[in-house]
Amino acid sequence: MPSIGNGHIAANVFGDTVYMNGLYNGHKGESHRARIPNWANIRLNSTLTRHPFSPVYSLNTKEGVFKVRVDRERSIVTQMIYAHRYYTRALINQIKVDSKTHNDPSFIHHEIWVAISLMPGPDSKDVAFQNPVPEIINGRTIWSSCGQTWESEDTTYQPMPVDVCAYWTSVPDHLVVPQHGSRIFTFAMTADKNRTVAKEELIKVLQEDGEKLYEKHVEEWQKLYLEGGIKIEGNLKLAKIVHGIWYYFLSSLPSAKSYQPLDRFYGLSPTGLATGGTFEDYEGHNFWDTETWMFPSILLLYPRYAKTLIQYRLDTAYVAAELAKLTGHKGYRFPWESAYTGVEVTQPCCPLVAEFQQHISGCISFATRQYLATTRDEEWLKQGGCAIVTHIADFWASRAIINYTTGLYDIENVMGPDEDHSNVSNSVFTNVVAGYSLYLAQYVSCLCKDYFMAKDPDHWADIAWSLALPYDEALDYHPQFEGYPRGEEIKQADAVLLGFPLQYKMNVSTRANDLSYYESVTRSDGPAMTWSMHTIGHLQLQDNVKAAELFNKSYQSYVREPFKVWSELQRPDIGAMNFFTGMGGFLQTLIFGYAGISIHLDRLEINWPQLPPEATRFKVKGIKYLGSNLILDIQTSRMKLIVTEVDDNWPLVMNNGRYNVTLVPGMSVTLTGTGPFTIRSKPWKECKLPADIIGNNYLRPIGL
Missing domain, CATH: 1.50.10.10 (Glycosyltransferase)
Structure with missing residues (x-):
């Protein structure tokens, strides 16, 4: 199964473990990420046992969400599991129940029940969590547990174990929805080294409208993909693998913008x-x-x-x-x-x-x-x-x-x-x-x-x-x-x-x-x-x-x-x-x-830009060089470099194989031949570049 994450907190989908940036337990060679029970691991019961309704699983890398869709007799249930990209201490579970229209009069006055289970796994052996404590916040039951890692990595540089607190919403054994209409249920878990941060984050998450909460998350993911990426046409399998890699990388890197300061x-x-x-x-x-x-x-x-x-x-x-x-x-x-x-x-x-x-x-x-x-x-x-x-x-x-x-x-x-x-x-x-x-x-x-x-x-x-x-x-x-x-x-x-x-x-x-x-x-x-x-x-x-x-x-x-x-x-x-x-x-x-x-x-x-196997178009978008923003677009019959931004402090000149071209925003330069196509700016100070020759006894004719 895939993972979800936002650089602060992450988990494998349907896994019983949450890991947090900078949370380790164990002395020196025994140090490892400290396990937090996954109090956000909510399962639809229809995905746990043999059931007439087959769940459909999907990972939307553009929106940073894992989805479970179950088409039932009277409703369609969609579960969305994600690590929020703006509320970075939070793992979110949203379950949307959409009722179906039925002509059968026996269904008219019946409610729709959706059975669910919270499966956080066993107690942590890495963190000495206290017994969970409930409290009512804005009409909802919230649980919390705090503790410390058992062992410091090195007492010279880490005199004390690390504190960690988790907060999570109470989860019933079933959800109830009227026969007509739809409803979104939002459940969340937050974790941080600071109790106040974890608590305030959960409160803020629960104050958000369910759809707005999801939109804020997607908005931050969309900003990431606007910054850069690799687009491949003609080889769908390869394109999906590349999208998956960037999704997994970005899931483990911190958000650019967050509700509370990042650790x-x-x-x-x-x-x-x-x-x-x-x-x-x-x-x-x-x-x-x-x-x-x-x-x-x-x-x-x-x-x-x-x-x-x-x-x-x-x-x-x-x-x-x-x-x-x-x-x-x-x-x-x-x-x-x-x-x-x-x-x-x-x-x-x-x-x-x-x-x-x-x-x-x-x-x-x-x-x-x-x-x-x-x-x-x-x-x-x-x-x-x-x-x-x-x-x-x-x-x-x-x-x-x-x-x-x-x-x-x-x-x-x-x-x-x-x-x-x-x-x-x-x-x-x-x-x-x-x-x-x-x-x-x-x-x-x-x-x-x-x-x-x-x-x-x-x-x-x-x-x-x-x-x-x-x-x-x-x-x-x-x-x-x-x-x-x-x-x-x-x-x-x-x-x-x-x-x-x-x-x-x-x-x-x-x-x-x-x-x-x-x-x-x-x-x-x-x-x-x-x-x-x-x-x-x-x-x-x-x-x-x-x-x-x-x-x-x-x-x-x-x-x-x-x-x-x-x-x-x-x-x-x-x-x-x-x-x-x-x-x-x-x-x-x-x-x-x-x-x-x-x-x-x-x-x-x-040098020698070309299409990957079976691809018909290959685009590297958001190449950052000295403050500039470039796109390299390789197609079957042509290649071009598109300039979207240039830093005035570092003006760029490109040799396109025949002559020098000053790059300016909005420009598209056609590349003919195999290169090398060289992009330079003015020298950085008056400093001589290193020789980079190792071993002066090495016989060196013309190199690559």
Whole structure:
């Protein structure tokens, strides 16, 4: 079943559990999302037992609502289940009963009864809720229960457990409606860390007219879809999957506008906000998945959410500083898994990933690079951006050790994205993201020089330039790490990530060899996002047939019908469900693969834009670049870029393949050929772009 959510509160439809942003229970490696009983889980009895009236289930992603429709003999019953997008503490259940017209006189004086059940599930083992207390508010019976999580994640950073309060409406065992007419019944549950907020929210919800309450929710969802989206024509199955992904993403991200102030946001985990109570669902933790797999597509269409995701890292940076110090290093070392406090919360079962997968800090830096490239957000730099970039660079500088035999810097004792190989030296992925982090710090220190002092920024670039980068000249490919035994199986995309998303310059032949070789040794039961990156690679090599094959492989075995819920692995009975990481990788195949968009520090490029398989039209709407708003419209016979908004501070010029065009609102530019079509603005200060060359011993003819 699908999930409902609004960034503050979420649940799976018909599930007995509610999860809330920032609510965790358990000490360090036992930390997981804290379960709240679902006092909004109302079921029509006709959906619980064998019944002559078959319910019809539907998920309306445009309006953010799950619907149950039961066509009965004397009435049509429609249940609407949603997490309110404006009243963000509330889960709503509305049941509309429409009577049918009957000629049978025996029905005239009979009422319509609809049996329902409240199914909140067992008591929570994560929150010590007190016994529910009833009270009468505006003529309705309201129940409430408050409590605290049982255990703090880390007493140094969280001295006390977290408070939480829930309020909910009393639910009868049946609804009664006159034979003629219709009626809407509204039931709600609210939850918050603050009792007053939860109570006031429920009171306000119940004061609203039922239809107006729903309209306010839909209005906020409609605003989201006006901001951006992906439209596909000619391939309905693909279009529905894409709409489903954006629905699930947005359901776990905070509302732009809410009745009461929003709580601090605690990140986007691999299975979103509606799950996270178990190890299989990643316990609601934050990994590299956020920055590497979900962040890029969100950044291009919803940059304010991208900023929110980076803010979570800024909020926990002081904890990352302590982790670096504890492990004998400088700067910021972000933990492999983090939750409420920002401390390492990887399960005790898996100490190797916590110890060795340090590339997450580089991935966070790479996300900030992309954010700065598309926004040039000076305020963000002043309010922590300069510090996080330079301190991550300090961490990598302290991790890089000079090898006097080679004259290069080694980074030892790491694990790349491939978790089947731990404690290796010079992981190609790790070294490139580390090198990029070092180069970015040099660049940012120039951007920030008026208000942030960095000591010897060129030192970072010197280390990056001299980092070791494994490369087999005879076979013209990148061994995954130093000493990698060729032919040995790997879990998932690792070295191929150099080509994308890192866009590391290399020979076309090297890129082709990396893709071909690693496809042959990747485990068949690996996670979904691997094949998304292979798809983009083959599109960049202009091998459309192979790209289409891997594009289909990247989603067809992972999407579960009918509500487009993604599983982590091809087998639906193992791995995480509603796997945002796989969804994020798939979105990138469309935006950065088929649409051909690429982000660079000084430009936005469009290369080889084309239609996805079986599509007749492909539109990426709401591309945000330096304050502008763009639409890329790809059709069978033509392509065009439509400009809806441009920021006067960052005027844009586009080279359309033949000449330069100044972009102005209302303009439509026809794109002929395959590109690259380059969009630039004026330089950002007088700061030299980073060299981004890692390992100065690498033989480099003309790159991709």
